[in-house]
Amino acid sequence: MLKIALIQQAYKKNQESTIKKTIELIQKAKKKGAKLVLLQELHQSRYFCINEDIKNFDIVTCFKKDVELWSKVAKKHEVVLVTSLFEKRAPGLYHNTAVVFEKDGSIAGKYRKMHIPDDPGFYEKFYFCEGDLGFNPIKTSVGNLGVLICWDQWYPEAARLMALKGADILIYPTAIGWFDEDSNEEKQRQLEAWITVQRGHAIANGLPLVAVNRVGFEKDDHNVLDGIRFWGNSFVVGPQGEFLAKASSDKEEIIICNIDLKKCEDVRRIWPFLRDRRIDSYQDLTKRFID
Numbered sequence: 001m002l003k004i005a006l007i008q009q010a011y012k013k014n015q016e017s018t019i020k021k022t023i024e025l026i027q028k029a030k031k032k033g034a035k036l037v038l039l040q041e042l043h044q045s046r047y048f049c050i051n052e053d054i055k056n057f058d059i060v061t062c063f064k065k066d067v068e069l070w071s072k073v074a075k076k077h078e079v080v081l082v083t084s085l086f087e088k089r090a091p092g093l094y095h096n097t098a099v100v101f102e103k104d105g106s107i108a109g110k111y112r113k114m115h116i117p118d119d120p121g122f123y124e125k126f127y128f129c130e131g132d133l134g135f136n137p138i139k140t141s142v143g144n145l146g147v148l149i150c151w152d153q154w155y156p157e158a159a160r161l162m163a164l165k166g167a168d169i170l171i172y173p174t175a176i177g178w179f180d181e182d183s184n185e186e187k188q189r190q191l192e193a194w195i196t197v198q199r200g201h202a203i204a205n206g207l208p209l210v211a212v213n214r215v216g217f218e219k220d221d222h223n224v225l226d227g228i229r230f231w232g233n234s235f236v237v238g239p240q241g242e243f244l245a246k247a248s249s250d251k252e253e254i255i256i257c258n259i260d261l262k263k264c265e266d267v268r269r270i271w272p273f274l275r276d277r278r279i280d281s282y283q284d285l286t287k288r289f290i291d
Helices: 015-031 054-077 150-154 156-164 184-205 263-270
Strands: 002-008 036-039 080-082 085-090 093-101 107-112 138-140 143-147 169-174 209-213 215-219 227-231 235-237 243-246 253-259
Touching (some): 002 015, 002 209, 015 036, 015 054, 015 253, 036 169, 036 209, 054 093, 080 143, 093 143, 107 138, 143 156, 150 169, 150 184, 156 169, 184 235
Parallel strands (some): 002 036, 143 169, 169 209
Antiparallel strands (some): 080 093, 085 093, 093 107, 138 143, 209 235, 215 227, 235 243
16 A cells, blocks of 8 residues: 655745745645655645746746755655756746656656647646656656646546556646636536646546545735645545545645555456557547547
8 A cells, every 4th residue: 555645735925935835745745654755736836826027937947956855855855856847948938847756866867748738727838848758657656656646637648658658647736716707607517627637637547546626715926816726635536436534625734645556456356457558540639620
């Protein structure tokens, strides 16, 4: 059994206070026995993609120092740590990047977000270019981690490729929420769609899946929108889509969960979806649309 911890966290008004709180929560997760700790998308700062502002690029000026910091945290607490950072690759070239640290502090690997949204309140294309590392599980001491990021959650192709390359678990650091002006019915539809599509990825691939989301209200400093109320609801499901753990919609919390990675073999024996794939008939999937 693998004991994991999801850190569902709210932004603390400034980056220094937020990072300090994150480290405190990681320490608590370690005390609870977690071997793998997962942080939400862009966890160091506010979700700056709510608007387009070139000043926000200054957040990334310390990427190397950020990597050094989280490396030390992983080593100190002897946990495999999945972070989500704003990566400066070169002047004017940035990525939304998950860096995974081994329990000795070394970098096990990284994943650059492949699907980049551009929607009201989620203007990520202004900041990030598309990832170029592909869909490759990251090998760690606790297993092969199929790390994807947020908007990737809506694409079954991403989850499938991770599964086909030997991922033991699918992991999605996330930043998604509601606009307060939406109706309660619309909010519920969005939340259920988000949960359902990811449970589908778990089932279709016979893998456990983890989504760790932000929580709390973050205001639009430009007053174009009121802001985003991140809906939390971080969760873990097993390879049949069964819920193993689920967080609240409005509280900062540590979610501890045990995952039986060996169960995937049993599930795939009774539901051999990978065996029955018609790989000779999927060529059109590489087309944008089949007219």
